[in-house]
Amino acid sequence: MKVLVIGAGNMGLTYAEGMAKSALLGSQKLKIYDTDPKKIARLSQDPHFNVYHNLEDCLPKADIVFLAVKPYHIDDLFQHMTPHINQQQIFVSLMAGVTIQTISSQLGAAKIVRAMPNLPAKVGKGVTSYTESDRVSRVELIMVRNLLDTTGTSIHVSTEKFIDASTGISGSGPAYVFYFMQSMLEAALKMGFSAYDSKVLVSNTFEGAIELFNQSNISPETWISRVASKGGTTQAAIDSMEDNNVKQLIQDAAYAAFNRAIELGKNS
Ligand SMILES: NC(=O)C1=CN([C@@H]2O[C@H](COP(=O)(O)OP(=O)(O)OC[C@H]3O[C@@H](n4cnc5c(N)ncnc54)[C@H](OP(=O)(O)O)[C@@H]3O)[C@@H](O)[C@H]2O)C=CC1
Numbered sequence: 682m683k684v685l686v687i688g689a690g691n692m693g694l695t696y697a698e699g700m701a702k703s704a705l706l707g708s709q710k711l712k713i714y715d716t717d718p719k720k721i722a723r724l725s726q727d728p729h730f731n732v733y734h735n736l737e738d739c740l741p742k743a744d745i746v747f748l749a750v751k752p753y754h755i756d757d758l759f760q761h762m763t764p765h766i767n768q769q770q771i772f773v774s775l776m777a778g779v780t781i782q783t784i785s786s787q788l789g790a791a792k793i794v795r796a797m798p799n800l801p802a803k804v805g806k807g808v809t810s811y812t813e814s815d816r817v818s819r820v821e822l823i824m825v826r827n828l829l830d831t832t833g834t835s836i837h838v839s840t841e842k843f844i845d846a847s848t849g850i851s852g853s854g855p856a857y858v859f860y861f862m863q864s865m866l867e868a869a870l871k872m873g874f875s876a877y878d879s880k881v882l883v884s885n886t887f888e889g890a891i892e893l894f895n896q897s898n899i900s901p902e903t904w905i906s907r908v909a910s911k912g913g914t915t916q917a918a919i920d921s922m923e924d925n926n927v928k929q930l931i932q933d934a935a936y937a938a939f940n941r942a943i944e945l946g947k948n949s
């Protein structure tokens with residue numbers, strides 16, 4: 682199976698690394714295409730990849746093509762791609778917002794999978810939602826899923842609405858978690874801890890809480906009640922968050938990302 686990744690940035694390179702290190706490509710090296718000469722030079726040193734700076738040299742020979750450029754790059758990119766594609770190729774878009782209809786009409790492709798990954802894919806802990814156009818067969822979809830799963834786990838969703846929704850939950854979600862971490866780190870520093878101790882306190886608190894959550898069927902709400910003693914310190918913190926409507930504000934943020942994904946789709 683010949684796989685090409687277009688766009689070797691945060692997400693494209695992460696997927697490229699996951700797929701290249703798996704056994705799925707057989708003896709084929711993963712192909713990467715990017716327009717940045719510095720990236721091309723750096724990646725050319727990596728034995729896992731065949732790196733290209735001309736679409737005509739890599740695109741016609743690819744079976745599966747991952748699209749990992751920013752949504753605003755597609756006009757230019759698709760224009761250059763169109764003469765070199767064929768109707769048997771499968772295009773897997775990792776781009777936020779860009780719809781199957783846009784890819785089909787602007788690129789002229791038939792077999793399209795739209796996916797929403799997230800950055801923990803870098804450490805094999807990503808989660809990707811995906812859905813497909815009518816022309817993608819079951820067997821082809823399984824092949825794509827196997828590739829997606831080289832970076833973590835995936836869920837199939839029935840419509841593109843859920844791709845936009847998962848952008849608001851898991852695609853952008855790691856940034857919400859980092860925002861919370863940053864806030865806790867700043868509080869620890871203000872309380873007088875060193876940067877090192879602040880990091881140890883915060884990262885282990887996150888890691889421990891995730892482990893507890895993952896190893897049980899207990900809801901976060903119940904776990905909160907197990908941390909909080911009546912009239913104690915945790916209750917003071919949770920009361921402060923409730924008074925400030927923090928839960929609602931986090932939900933508003935997730936919806937802001939969801940809505941922005943829909944808007945990006947309309948603008949592309
Ligand atoms: N980052 C994330 O956590 C997530 C990102 N995504 C999606 O992944 C996509 C890529 O995002 P991200 O990896 O963060 O972006 P990056 O900017 O890190 O990567 C995009 C890469 O594509 C290159 N590029 C730009 N134009 C072209 C072109 N015409 N042909 C080939 N390569 C090109 C860029 O080069 P240059 O730098 O020179 O412009 C860059 O190397 C986006 O559509 C985003 O919505 C989805 C989920 C999570």
Ligand SMILES: O=C(O)[C@@H]1CCC=N1
Binds near residue numbers: 777848852853
């Ligand atoms: O911020 C973005 O638009 C992309 C999509 C999800 C995460 N990063």
